[in-house]
Amino acid sequence: MKLSGAEIFIECLKAENVDTIFGYPGGAVLFLYDELYKAEARGDIRHILARHEQGAVHGAEGYAKSTDKPGVAIVTSGPGATNAVTGIADAYMDSVPLVVITGQVPLGLIGKDSFQEIDIVGITRPCVKHNFLVTSIEDIAPTMKKAFHIAMSGRPGPVLVDIPKDLTNPDVDKIEFNYPKELKMRSYQPTIKGNKKQIRTALKMIAEAKKPILYAGGGVVSAKAHKELTEFGQAFNFPVTNTLMGLGTYPSNDKQYIGMLGMHGTFEANRTMHHADLIICIGARFDDRVTGDLNKFSPNAKVIHIDIDPASISKNINAHNPIVGDVKEVLNSLFDIMKEEKIKPNKSAFDAWWKEIKEWQSVNCLAYDQDDKIIKAQYVVEKLWEVTNGDSYVASDVGQHQMFAAQYYKFNKPNRWINSGGLGTMGFGLPAAMGVQLAHPEEVVSVVTGDGSIQMCIQELGTCKQYDLPLNIINLNNGYLGMVRQWQEFFYEERYAMTYNQSLPDFVKLAEAYGHVGARIEKPADVEGALREAIKDTKRLHFLDFVVEEQGNVYPMIPAGYGHNEMYLNKQDAIDDMNGKK
Amino acid sequence: MFKTQKEEKQIRSRHILSLLMENETGALSRVSGLFSQRGYNIESLTVAPTDDPTLSRMTLVTKGNDASVEQIVKQLNKLIDIVKVMELSDYSHIEREIMFVKVAATNMESCASIKRMADIFRANVIDVKNKMYTIEITGRPDKLDGFLETMEEHKIIEVVRSGAMGITRGSNALKV
Ligand SMILES: Cc1ncc(C[n+]2csc(CCOP(=O)(O)OP(=O)(O)O)c2C)c(N)n1
Numbered sequence: 001m002k003l004s005g006a007e008i009f010i011e012c013l014k015a016e017n018v019d020t021i022f023g024y025p026g027g028a029v030l031f032l033y034d035e036l037y038k039a040e041a042r043g044d045i046r047h048i049l050a051r052h053e054q055g056a057v058h059g060a061e062g063y064a065k066s067t068d069k070p071g072v073a074i075v076t077s078g079p080g081a082t083n084a085v086t087g088i089a090d091a092y093m094d095s096v097p098l099v100v101i102t103g104q105v106p107l108g109l110i111g112k113d114s115f116q117e118i119d120i121v122g123i124t125r126p127c128v129k130h131n132f133l134v135t136s137i138e139d140i141a142p143t144m145k146k147a148f149h150i151a152m153s154g155r156p157g158p159v160l161v162d163i164p165k166d167l168t169n170p171d172v173d174k175i176e177f178n179y180p181k182e183l184k185m186r187s188y189q190p191t192i193k194g195n196k197k198q199i200r201t202a203l204k205m206i207a208e209a210k211k212p213i214l215y216a217g218g219g220v221v222s223a224k225a226h227k228e229l230t231e232f233g234q235a236f237n238f239p240v241t242n243t244l245m246g247l248g249t250y251p252s253n254d255k256q257y258i259g260m261l262g263m264h265g266t267f268e269a270n271r272t273m274h275h276a277d278l279i280i281c282i283g284a285r286f287d288d289r290v291t292g293d294l295n296k297f298s299p300n301a302k303v304i305h306i307d308i309d310p311a312s313i314s315k316n317i318n319a320h321n322p323i324v325g326d327v328k329e330v331l332n333s334l335f336d337i338m339k340e341e342k343i344k345p346n347k348s349a350f351d352a353w354w355k356e357i358k359e360w361q362s363v364n365c366l367a368y369d370q371d372d373k374i375i376k377a378q379y380v381v382e383k384l385w386e387v388t389n390g391d392s393y394v395a396s397d398v399g400q401h402q403m404f405a406a407q408y409y410k411f412n413k414p415n416r417w418i419n420s421g422g423l424g425t426m427g428f429g430l431p432a433a434m435g436v437q438l439a440h441p442e443e444v445v446s447v448v449t450g451d452g453s454i455q456m457c458i459q460e461l462g463t464c465k466q467y468d469l470p471l472n473i474i475n476l477n478n479g480y481l482g483m484v485r486q487w488q489e490f491f492y493e494e495r496y497a498m499t500y501n502q503s504l505p506d507f508v509k510l511a512e513a514y515g516h517v518g519a520r521i522e523k524p525a526d527v528e529g530a531l532r533e534a535i536k537d538t539k540r541l542h543f544l545d546f547v548v549e550e551q552g553n554v555y556p557m558i559p560a561g562y563g564h565n566e567m568y569l570n571k572q573d574a575i576d577d578m579n580g581k582k
Numbered sequence: 583m584f585k586t587q588k589e590e591k592q593i594r595s596r597h598i599l600s601l602l603m604e605n606e607t608g609a610l611s612r613v614s615g616l617f618s619q620r621g622y623n624i625e626s627l628t629v630a631p632t633d634d635p636t637l638s639r640m641t642l643v644t645k646g647n648d649a650s651v652e653q654i655v656k657q658l659n660k661l662i663d664i665v666k667v668m669e670l671s672d673y674s675h676i677e678r679e680i681m682f683v684k685v686a687a688t689n690m691e692s693c694a695s696i697k698r699m700a701d702i703f704r705a706n707v708i709d710v711k712n713k714m715y716t717i718e719i720t721g722r723p724d725k726l727d728g729f730l731e732t733m734e735e736h737k738i739i740e741v742v743r744s745g746a747m748g749i750t751r752g753s754n755a756l757k758v
Binding site (some may be wrong): 313 | 603604607619649655656657659662663664665705740758
C-alpha cells in the first residue's frame with residue numbers, strides 16, 4: 001500500500017516505539033498533525049500540546065532524561081522552529097537524546113524568503129548532534145531511521161529533521177513504506193569497547209596511587225552505568241564525587257561519597273580533587289564550572305579519563321591515560337581483567353588519604369542556621385528531601401535554588417535529578433518536569449524553581465492542567481534573580497543592577513487561575529506541613545510559593561578564576577577576599 | 583581556539599589536514615562552521631568530489647599548537663558527515679597549490695622580465711592581451727609566495743590561489 005509522507009512519518013514513529021510526542025502545530029506541519037490526530041484516535045501515539053515550543057522541547061528532554069528513551073518534539077516552520085532552538089541547544093549541551101521535527105515551507109518556496117521560512121538547519125547546526133533537510137518523500141523513512149540512531153547512540157544528543165510541507169501532502173505523492181531494518185553509516189561508528197591495554201594501564205596507575213579520587217558525571221547516567229560505578233568505587237574504597245550532571249550515579253548516602261564538586265561543590269570534594277595524585281574521570285568533561293582556573297587545578301594529579309566522546313578527552317585537562325568507550329563497557333572489561341589477573345584491591349591502601357579527607361569533611365561546609373522567623377531556601381530543599389524520602393524526581397531551573405537542590409537533595413538513584421547543567425537555561429524546570437511526570441505518572445515529581453526562572457515558562461501551567469500533571473512546584477521566592485545578585489554582591493560592590501524582581505505576580509492567584517492549588521508559605525514552621533500536603537495530593541498540581549531569605553547566598557563558592565583551594569565558605573571569606581584585593 | 587595572551591606565544595605551526603566526507607549538502611558548512619565556532623583558523627581550504635561521487639575530499643591548512651590541532655582533528659571526526667581525517671603533516675607527503683596571476687607589463691623590458699621569471703619558476707604564461715600577462719603556476723605554497731614576491735616589481739592586477747592540496751607518498755592512503 002502506498003502511503004503519504006505524513007503517514008510514513010507516523011509509521012516511522014511507531015517503528016521507533018515512540019508513544020509520546022511533544023509539540024505545537026502550525027501551517028507547515030498541518031499534514032503531519034492530521035495524521036497525528038488519526039494516530040491518537042487509534043491509540044498509537046499520544047501528542048502533548050505545550051504552550052510554547054520551548055516548553056515542548058524541554059518536555060521532551062525531561063521525558064528522555066528520566067527514561068531510557070529518546071524525547072520527540074514536533075514544531076512548525078519559522079517561529080515554531082526558532083522557539084525550539086533554546087531547548088535544542090540545552091539538549092546539545094547536556095547530551096540528551098532528542099529527535100526534533102520541524103516543518104519547512106514547500107520545497108519550491110525554500111530560498112525565497114517565503115512566509116514563515118527560516119533556515120533552521122543552518123541556525124541549529126552548531127547546537128545539534130546532526131540535522132537533516134529532507135528533500136524527497138523517499139528520504140523520509142531513511143532519514144528518520146538515521147535521526148533516531150544518531151540521537152541515541154554514542155554520546156547522545158539532539159537531531160533535527162526539517163521536512164518541507166509538500167513532502168507530507170497526500171495529493172502530491174504517495175510511495176511504498178519501507179523502514180530500514182539495519183543501518184550502517186560509514187561516517188559514524190562510535191567506539192564502544194575500551195582498549196584493553198589502556199584499561200590494564202589504568203589498573204597499574206590505581207595500584208600506584210596514594211591519593212585517588214573518582215570523579216563521575218552525566219556520561220554515567222547516559223550509559224546506565226551507575227551500578228558498575230558504585231561497584232568500582234566500593235571495590236577500591238575510592239572517595240567519590242559527582243558533577244552536577246552526575247548526581248545520583250553514586251548513592252549519596254554511601255560513606256565514600258564526598259558530595260558534588262566544582263564552583264558550589266563541597267569543601268571536601270574540592271580539596272580532595274586539589275590534593276589528589278590520581279583522578280579517575282568517568283563520563284565527565286572537566287567543565288570550567290568544575291575546574292575553576294585550569295592552571296591551579298589539581299596540580300599533582302595523573303588523569304585517567306574514560307569517555308565515549310574522544311573530543312572530551314584532553315580538551316581542558318590533559319589525560320595521561322585516555323580510554324575511549326562506553327563507560328559501562330569499559331568498567332565491565334576492567335572487572336573482567338581484575339578477575340583474569342586476580343587483582344584484589346587493598347581496602348586499606350588509602351587509609352591515610354581518608355584521614356585527610358575526614359578532616360575536610362569535619363568543616364561541615366553545608367551547615368546553616370534556620371531560625372523561627374525567615375525561611376532559608378536550604379531548609380525547604382532539605383525538608384523536601386525528608387518528606388519525599390529522597391525518592392522524588394526533582395527538576396530544577398537555574399540559579400541559587402538549583403544549587404541548593406543539588407546540595408541538599410541527596411540523590412541515591414540516577415535519572416531523578418533533571419536539570420539544565422551545560423546551557424543553564426532558566427525556564428527549563430517546569431516543562432521538563434511535565435515530561436518526567438508523563439513518563440512516570442505514578443511517581444512524585446517536584447520542581448525546585450525561583451521567582452525569576454518560573455516566569456520564563458510559566459505558560460506551561462496550562463499544559464499541566466490539560467494533562468492533569470500533579471507536579472509539586474517549590475518556588476523559592478527570594479524576590480531577586482538571586483544567583484546574579486550574589487555575583488553583584490561579591491564582585492560589583494553590591495550594585496544590584498536589574499536583579500530585584502519588581503512587580504512579581506501573586507503566584508497563588510496565578511496558580512489558581514490556571515486551575516491548580518496555590519499556597520504561600522512565610523514561616524519556617526509551616527514548611528514541612530505544606531510540603532506534606534502537596535505530596536499527599538496525587539491528583540492536583542500544587543504551587544508552593546515559599547517566601548525565603550531575600551539575600552541569602554550559595555556557599556561554598558569558588559569564584560570564577562580561583563583554584564579549588566581558594567573557596568569561600570561563608571560571607572566573611574568573601575569580605576576578607578575583597579578587602580585583600582583593595 | 584581563541585587564546586589568552588599567554589597561550590598566544592606558544593608555538594603555532596602549520597598543519598595540513600586531509601578529509602574524506604560524505605558529498606552531502608551542508609557538509610562543507612559543518613566543517614567551516616566548526617572552525618569559526620571553536621575559534622580555529624583556516625589558512626586555506628579546497629574541496630571537490632572524488633572518483634567516488636558520494637565522497638568529497640578536502641584539504642585544509644590550519645595553524646595551531648599540537649594540542650589544539652589534536653582537538654581540531656577530534657572535533658572533525660565527531661561531525662557525522664566526516665568519514666576520515668588524516669593529518670598529512672604526520673606523513674611523508676606531497677603538497678601542491680595552483681595560482682593564476684595577472685600582471686600588467688608597463689614596457690618592453692618588463693614583458694621580458696615577466697617571461698624570464700615565469701621560466702625560472704616553471705610557470706606558464708597562459709594568456710596575453712593588451713599587455714596583460716596571465717600566468718599559471720603550480721607548486722608548494724611557499725614557492726607561489728616566492729613567485730608573487732618577484733612579481734611585485736610589476737603591477738599585479740589579480741591573484742587567484744586554489745589553496746593547498748596534498749597526498750601521501752607511497753602506500754599510505756586516505757580512502758574508505
Ligand atoms: C534564559 C536565561 N537568562 C538569563 C540567565 C542568567 N541567570 C542565571 S541565574 C539567574 C537568576 C535566576 O533567578 P531565580 O530564578 O529567581 O533564582 P534564584 O537564583 O533567585 O534562586 C539569571 C538571570 C540564565 N541562566 N538563563
